[in-house]
Amino acid sequence: MRGLTENIDEVVDELIDVFNVEGRHGGLRPILKIKGKTIYGFEVHDGYFHDLAPAPHDRGILCVDASVKKIFDLSSLQIICIKIAWGLWRGRSRVKLSSKR
Known part of the structure; x- marks a missing residue:
C-alpha cells in the first residue's frame, strides 16, 4: 500500500507542475515544454469564458474539424x-453541395 501512495503523490506533483497550480507565475496557466525550453500560456480566469451571441449575416463560412488519435x-x-469533418454555411443555413466534381 505504501508504494501505491508514493505513486499517487508523484502523479499529483506532476499534475501540479503541468498546470502550475498556485505556482511562481500566479494562477492556472498552460505550460508547454519543447527541447528544454518552457513556454507559459496566458493565465486562465473564469472571466474569459462567456456566451456566444449569434449575429445575423449572409456571408459564407467554412467549418473544419480534424483530429488524430x-x-x-x-x-x-x-x-x-x-477524423476530418467539414461543412459550409451561409448565415444560419447549411449550403448543400452536389456530389459531382
Missing part, C-alpha cells in the same frame, strides 16, 4: 484514427 502502439506498428 493513436489508438494502439507496438513500437514498430501503430494504429492511428484520423
Whole structure:
C-alpha cells in the first residue's frame, strides 16, 4: 500500500507542475515544454469564458474539424484514427453541395 501512495503523490506533483497550480507565475496557466525550453500560456480566469451571441449575416463560412488519435502502439506498428469533418454555411443555413466534381 505504501508504494501505491508514493505513486499517487508523484502523479499529483506532476499534475501540479503541468498546470502550475498556485505556482511562481500566479494562477492556472498552460505550460508547454519543447527541447528544454518552457513556454507559459496566458493565465486562465473564469472571466474569459462567456456566451456566444449569434449575429445575423449572409456571408459564407467554412467549418473544419480534424483530429488524430493513436489508438494502439507496438513500437514498430501503430494504429492511428484520423477524423476530418467539414461543412459550409451561409448565415444560419447549411449550403448543400452536389456530389459531382
